[in-house]
Amino acid sequence: MQITTNTGKETFEFAKKYAKKLRGGEVIGLVGDLGAGKTVFAKGLAAGLGIKETITSPTFVIMKIYQIQNSTCPSGRREFKIKNLVHIDAYRVKTPQDIIAIGANEYFNRSDAVTIIEWADKIKGIKPTKTISLKYTSQNSRKILIEN
Numbered sequence: 001m002q003i004t005t006n007t008g009k010e011t012f013e014f015a016k017k018y019a020k021k022l023r024g025g026e027v028i029g030l031v032g033d034l035g036a037g038k039t040v041f042a043k044g045l046a047a048g049l050g051i052k053e054t055i056t057s058p059t060f061v062i063m064k065i066y067q068i069q070n071s072t073c074p075s076g077r078r079e080f081k082i083k084n085l086v087h088i089d090a091y092r093v094k095t096p097q098d099i100i101a102i103g104a105n106e107y108f109n110r111s112d113a114v115t116i117i118e119w120a121d122k123i124k125g126i127k128p129t130k131t132i133s134l135k136y137t138s139q140n141s142r143k144i145l146i147e148n
Contacts, residue, residue, distance in 0.1 A: 001145075001146045002143060002144065002145045002146070003143075003144050004137065004141055004142070004143050004144070005037075005141065005142055005144060006140055006141050007140055008037065008040045008140075011037045011040045011041055011044065011134075011142065011144065012040050012041075012043060012044035012047070013044060014041075014044065014144065015040070015041040015042070015043070015044025015045045015047075015048065016044040016045070016047045016048035017048065018044075018045065018048065018146075019044070019045045019046075019047075019048025019049050020048060022045075022049070022082065022114050023081075023082075023111075024081050024082045024110070024111040024112055024113065024114060025109045025110060025111045025113070025114075025129070026114050026115070026129050026130055027108050027109065027115045027117065027126075027127075027128045027129045027130070028045075028114070028115065028116045028117065028128055028129070028130045028131075028132060029117050029120025029121070029128030029130070029131045029132070030042065030116060030117065030118045030119070030120060030132050030133075030134065031119070031120055031121045031131060031132070031133050031134070032133055032134035032135055032142075033135070033136065035136075036134040036135060036136055036142060037134045037142050037144075038057075038118045038119070038134055039055075039056075039057040039118065041132065041134065041144070042055060042057070042087055042116050042118065043055040045085070045114075045116060046066060046085055046087075049068055049082060049085055049114065050068055050069075051066045051068060051085060053066055055087065057087075057089050057118060058087055058088065058089045059089045059091055059092065060092070062088060062089060062090075062092070062093065062098075062099075062102055063086065063087070063088045063089075063099075063102050063103075063104055064086075064087045065084055065085070065086050065087075065107075066084065066085040066086075066087065067083060067084055068082055068083055068084065068085065081111060081112055082112060082113065082114055083112040083113065084107065084110075084112065084113040084114075085113070085114050085115075085116065086104065086107040086113055086114070086115040086116070087116055087118075088104055088115065088116070088117045088118065089117075089118045089119060090117055090118065090119040090120060090122045090123045091118065091119045091122065093119075093122060093123055095123070095125075096123050096124070096125035096126045098123075099123055099126055105126075108126075109129070128148070129148060130146065130147065130148045131146075131147045131148055132144060132145070132146050132147075133145045133147070
């Protein structure tokens with residue numbers, strides 16, 4: 001699937017709608033140049049999962065875990081089983097072992113969690129279940145390509 005968004009708000013809204021497709025257990029790798037919209041996408045995904053906290057890129061702490069308080073997703077699905085959004089920023093990570101050392105692998109493929117990894121292409125060896133590439137096509141436009 002490929003779409004084009006023309007503003008950060010459109011990217012956010014697309015990610016928010018995309019969150020409704022998630023069932024738990026997904027490990028989503030975000031790839032793209034600096035400023036391509038990876039964190040904006042992560043923020044939209046979090047909003048779509050019902051997270052009210054301010055989402056920031058965990059560049060220096062590497063991983064943040066956000067708990068989803070409601071048992072019903074904002075999309076109205078009953079018995080929403082996703083309880084955690086695990087947000088990882090691999091920009092400063094040197095090896096996959098760095099991610100494992102902080103305990104991220106404990107959340108991978110868990111049915112009650114969704115993991116999103118910014119800069120996933122920097123940590124070869126940790127294979128996302130889905131890859132989302134963001135690329136600028138003009139001043140504000142970007143192409144979003146969802147693979148897998």
